[in-house]
Amino acid sequence: MTAPRTPLSQLEQGIPFEQRHIGPDEGSRAKMLAQVGYGSLDELTAAAVPDVIKNADALDLPGARTEAEVLAELRELADRNQVLAPMIGLGYHGTFTPPVILRNVMENPAWYTAYTPYQPEISQGRLEALLNFQTMVADLTGLPTSGASLLDEGTAAAEAMALSRRVGKKKNGLFLVDADALPQTVAVIETRAEPTGVEVVVADLSQGIPAEIAGREINGVLIQYPGASGAVRDIKLLIDQAHELGAVVTVAADLLALTLLTSPGELGADIAVGTTQRFGVPMGFGGPHAGYMAVREQFARNLPGRLVGVSQDADGNKAYRLALQTREQHIRREKATSNICTAQVLLAVMAGMYAVYHGPDGLKGIAERTHRYADILAAGLRAGGVEIVNDAWFDTVTARVEGRAAQVVEAARDRGVNLRLVDADHVSAACDETTGRAQLEAVWAAFGVEGDVEALDGTAADGLPGGLLRTDVYLTHPVFHQHRSETAMLRYLRRLSDRDYALDRGMIPLGSCTMKLNATTEMEPVTWPEFGALHPFAPAEQAEGYLSLIRELEERLAEVTGYDKVSLQPNAGSQGELAGLLAVRGYHRANGDLDRTVCLIPSSAHGTNAASAVMAGMKVVVVKTADDGEIDVDDLRAKIEKHRDELSVLMITYPSTHGVFEEHVADICAQVHEAGGQVYVDGANLNALVGLAKPGHFGGDVSHLNLHKTFCIPHGGGGPGVGPVAVRSHLAPYLPNHPLQPAAGPETGVGPVSAAPFGSAGILPISWAYVRLMGGEGLKRATQVAVLAANYVAKRLEPHYPVLYTGPGGLVAHECIIDLRPLTKATGVTVDDVAKRLIDYGFHAPTMSFPVAGTLMIEPTESEDLAELDRFVEAMIAIRAEIEKVGSGEWPAEDNPLRNAPHTAGTLAGEWTHAYERETAVFPGGVSMPDKYWPPVRRIDQAFGDRNLVCSCPPLDAYDN
Numbered sequence: 001m002t003a004p005r006t007p008l009s010q011l012e013q014g015i016p017f018e019q020r021h022i023g024p025d026e027g028s029r030a031k032m033l034a035q036v037g038y039g040s041l042d043e044l045t046a047a048a049v050p051d052v053i054k055n056a057d058a059l060d061l062p063g064a065r066t067e068a069e070v071l072a073e074l075r076e077l078a079d080r081n082q083v084l085a086p087m088i089g090l091g092y093h094g095t096f097t098p099p100v101i102l103r104n105v106m107e108n109p110a111w112y113t114a115y116t117p118y119q120p121e122i123s124q125g126r127l128e129a130l131l132n133f134q135t136m137v138a139d140l141t142g143l144p145t146s147g148a149s150l151l152d153e154g155t156a157a158a159e160a161m162a163l164s165r166r167v168g169k170k171k172n173g174l175f176l177v178d179a180d181a182l183p184q185t186v187a188v189i190e191t192r193a194e195p196t197g198v199e200v201v202v203a204d205l206s207q208g209i210p211a212e213i214a215g216r217e218i219n220g221v222l223i224q225y226p227g228a229s230g231a232v233r234d235i236k237l238l239i240d241q242a243h244e245l246g247a248v249v250t251v252a253a254d255l256l257a258l259t260l261l262t263s264p265g266e267l268g269a270d271i272a273v274g275t276t277q278r279f280g281v282p283m284g285f286g287g288p289h290a291g292y293m294a295v296r297e298q299f300a301r302n303l304p305g306r307l308v309g310v311s312q313d314a315d316g317n318k319a320y321r322l323a324l325q326t327r328e329q330h331i332r333r334e335k336a337t338s339n340i341c342t343a344q345v346l347l348a349v350m351a352g353m354y355a356v357y358h359g360p361d362g363l364k365g366i367a368e369r370t371h372r373y374a375d376i377l378a379a380g381l382r383a384g385g386v387e388i389v390n391d392a393w394f395d396t397v398t399a400r401v402e403g404r405a406a407q408v409v410e411a412a413r414d415r416g417v418n419l420r421l422v423d424a425d426h427v428s429a430a431c432d433e434t435t436g437r438a439q440l441e442a443v444w445a446a447f448g449v450e451g452d453v454e455a456l457d458g459t460a461a462d463g464l465p466g467g468l469l470r471t472d473v474y475l476t477h478p479v480f481h482q483h484r485s486e487t488a489m490l491r492y493l494r495r496l497s498d499r500d501y502a503l504d505r506g507m508i509p510l511g512s513c514t515m516k517l518n519a520t521t522e523m524e525p526v527t528w529p530e531f532g533a534l535h536p537f538a539p540a541e542q543a544e545g546y547l548s549l550i551r552e553l554e555e556r557l558a559e560v561t562g563y564d565k566v567s568l569q570p571n572a573g574s575q576g577e578l579a580g581l582l583a584v585r586g587y588h589r590a591n592g593d594l595d596r597t598v599c600l601i602p603s604s605a606h607g608t609n610a611a612s613a614v615m616a617g618m619k620v621v622v623v624k625t626a627d628d629g630e631i632d633v634d635d636l637r638a639k640i641e642k643h644r645d646e647l648s649v650l651m652i653t654y655p656s657t658h659g660v661f662e663e664h665v666a667d668i669c670a671q672v673h674e675a676g677g678q679v680y681v682d683g684a685n686l687n688a689l690v691g692l693a694k695p696g697h698f699g700g701d702v703s704h705l706n707l708h709k710t711f712c713i714p715h716g717g718g719g720p721g722v723g724p725v726a727v728r729s730h731l732a733p734y735l736p737n738h739p740l741q742p743a744a745g746p747e748t749g750v751g752p753v754s755a756a757p758f759g760s761a762g763i764l765p766i767s768w769a770y771v772r773l774m775g776g777e778g779l780k781r782a783t784q785v786a787v788l789a790a791n792y793v794a795k796r797l798e799p800h801y802p803v804l805y806t807g808p809g810g811l812v813a814h815e816c817i818i819d820l821r822p823l824t825k826a827t828g829v830t831v832d833d834v835a836k837r838l839i840d841y842g843f844h845a846p847t848m849s850f851p852v853a854g855t856l857m858i859e860p861t862e863s864e865d866l867a868e869l870d871r872f873v874e875a876m877i878a879i880r881a882e883i884e885k886v887g888s889g890e891w892p893a894e895d896n897p898l899r900n901a902p903h904t905a906g907t908l909a910g911e912w913t914h915a916y917e918r919e920t921a922v923f924p925g926g927v928s929m930p931d932k933y934w935p936p937v938r939r940i941d942q943a944f945g946d947r948n949l950v951c952s953c954p955p956l957d958a959y960d961n
């Protein structure tokens with residue numbers, strides 16, 4: 001007798017990844033289904049999802065693979081990329097990420113799984129890190145107010161153009177761009193200028209503003225410092241001339257160069273923009289990296305994107321939070337300063353920490369070394385008879401080689417170095433932190449000259465103009481001086497991340513943002529050099545692995561969404577919206593429909609929708625929401641009628657921002673099409689649709705997805721993100737493209753919306769891996785469990801809190817909104833009180849007051865297991881009982897654990913005068929003493945910080961806590 005044997009083929013499969021990704025196991029799902037009243041996942045989603053939109057067939061995707069298999073496949077792809085010394089320049093440079101930052105920030109879930117710091121009490125660590133970033137940028141640029149990151153240098157420059165428009169004296173004047181600006185920056189500016197009617201003029205500004213332009217109205221001027229060619233010019237006179245003409249002046253500056261060169265602020269610039277990539281952030285074939293913008297004080301209230309400021313908590317202790325949010329899209333909508341929502345927090349944290357670790361002297365040392373290599377490189381070329389075109393440079397040397405440029409670039413490539421082919425006669429070589437003697441020798445050899453580094457070191461002339469040397473001090477704050485040993489740095493990083501609540505601690509039940517698992521297998525390849533160290537403008541044959549991965553991901557996302565073509569270039573959802581709306585605009589214009597400029601947007605839409613529509617040159621018309629939370633169909637019909645001839649597009653979110661599968665979505669789409677409009681389906685809620693329904697099939701013409709929501713790219717504390725735009729074939733000719741990479745989009749495209757051809761390419765392996773690990777069936781099951789979890793939470797909370805909206809079968813989609821307003825009315829306890837009290841219970845709050853004021857939106861996702869779901873539900877039920885005690889008068893309205901939440905460890909010290917016990921404050925029902933999360937500050941006074949705006953590191957004595 002032999003025991004029955006499991007076939008090897010089955011044993012080899014091990015535990016499917018699906019079981020790692022999806023929290024509730026079979027047994028848990030059965031319990032949850034019983035609570036919701038359905039027999040199986042299929043029955044549940046058959047009832048929840050309207051028939052008219054359901055997929056007819058299973059997703060046509062390759063079957064699931066194990067983690068080991070997927071890592072092996074990624075390794076093969078990585079091996080098809082070639083990493084050469086990156087001397088192409090153009091705003092992307094080799095950098096050495098200090099391993100203490102690589103491992104403890106970039107590869108550390110305590111940092112990368114955090115959410116945007118809208119709940120500042122549990123975000124003090126990343127807010128401090130962002131304040132370091134802002135201080136670093138403000139100091140180096142010499143301009144006092146820096147934002148907490150923009151998406152990249154090109155878009156930051158485009159935002160500067162928009163800012164100039166808002167604040168400038170010559171509102172309708174042209175925008176003048178330095179001919180020596182980075183070519184991708186010029187292209188992004190042109191993409192963004194066209195729909196808003198701004199005229200962009202590119203001109204050689206090396207001798208000042210040419211007379212024929214100076215005679216015209218100029219709204220703004222953008223100067224690159226140092227230039228793309230490497231040239232370092234004294235731009236003081238140019239800035240003065242621009243000011244005399246009434247223009248706003250933006251300087252796009254390299255932060256490493258600014259450690260040696262006079263700052264833009266000192267030279268008189270109004271705005272500085274750029275990238276912080278070379279501060280320890282891998283190039284990643286184009287991104288993600290943190291762009292920056294710093295401005296003069298009087299423009300602070302016009303800054304695009306997020307800004308961290310200092311305020312105080314309920315005890316008067318210093319505390320950080322996001323400042324001046326009334327500028328932003330989520331409040332100002334079509335009047336916002338920009339459409340930016342997700343930015344580049346994780347990368348800004350890294351760049352800021354690079355400055356913390358190196359300090360001003362260390363940064364200056366890196367800059368001097370980089371510069372010295374350039375000096376020696378130039379001297380060697382000159383000694384060999386090669387003409388160098390610029391008199392002054394920081395890190396980039398441009399050589400003139402009559403007709404030989406391609407040959408030199410080719411010869412350098414053979415020696416393992418990528419140079420920039422400027423044109424048939426010019427080659428540039430950019431030095432960076434990773435440059436070494438071997439690269440200089442390779443470059444010389446490629447030019448056919450011989451140099452001797454040692455000999456030239458003594459004689460090479462300094463390429464920096466003496467008159468521009470920086471004389472002021474910078475980065476004087478103690479934070480840039482205290483963490484130089486690795487031990488100190490390690491502990492600083494740990495101290496900050498310990499202050500924060502991220503997914504590595506517990507559930508983040510945020511509606512609309514899908515805070516699901518970011519699996520380690522998905523994350524690992526991101527920091528492999530074959531993905532991390534590629535320059536975005538490396539020749540295609542060196543990026544075969546990347547290009548395959550990109551193509552496959554595009555195709556698979558097209559299959560999931562039912563669209564024909566996908567572009568991965570947009571580096572956030574907001575940028576995907578802009579790209580999608582530009583495609584709609586391009587389509588109408590190609591049809592001669594120049595007047596189709598009205599964008600219908602439901603009142604419940606995400607703020608980015610309205611802000612993006614304005615950037616795409618559209619006029620926003622708001623459609624009402626009916627009492628049941630669905631689009632008010634009568635109002636929609638009336639608005640379509642009214643704007644029939646000017647209707648461009650309807651932007652809807654599906655499932656709606658109310659977390660409901662609207663039944664008449666197909667009718668709505670048909671009505672819009674009938675009137676000649678297009679339908680934009682905001683795909684942020686795709687986690688409710690994958691495998692069940694396809695927006696491209698139920699009426700959408702275009703969608704953006706958020707790979708940092710549905711497809712497992714971590715939120716990073718507020719970025720990075722990827723916001724692919726997906727379109728049906730008639731819009732495909734108007735997708736983004738890129739001047740430096742023909743493979744990035746159609747020739748007929750609208751131009752780039754990101755600086756890099758494939759946007760944040762460096763994090764695409766995450767989503768690629770997720771799709772590969774799950775397979776079509778797994779993806780569908782994830783959606784089904786997400787819907788189950790939301791309905792489970794809704795059903796369990798319903799006896800205690802009203803669930804605001806439901807769809808077919810009384811079911812919600814992947815999230816639910818609970819209504820606090822009746823309780824607030826009866827007891828005075830607000831959504832804020834509940835959100836902050838959840839911190840005492842060890843949770844991140846749900847989304848507050850979006851899309852309906854006075855409510856909480858909960859999205860549990862498929863990744864939370866039943867134990868965690870129950871822990872959350874029970875905390876909410878316990879909080880409900882606490883509200884009752886306030887309502888009944890047992891606890892005073894002004895002194896109860898809800899109003900005083902969150903409670904810090906510090907609140908326990910000293911005399912206790914509250915109307916409730918210490919234990920109730922910090923160890924309410926179910927909170928484990930050893931595992932307690934202690935918030936570092938008490939509730940933060942938002943208004944105080946906006947009245948007293950401080951956006952750089954406060955002096956150390958300002959800390960009493």
Ligand SMILES: *Cc1c(COP(=O)(O)O)cnc(C)c1O
Nearest residue numbers: 341342512572573574606684721
């Ligand atoms: C998150 C979100 C967006 C914006 O995406 P970002 O990546 O943050 O720019 C747009 N619409 C909805 C419904 C969202 O939830």
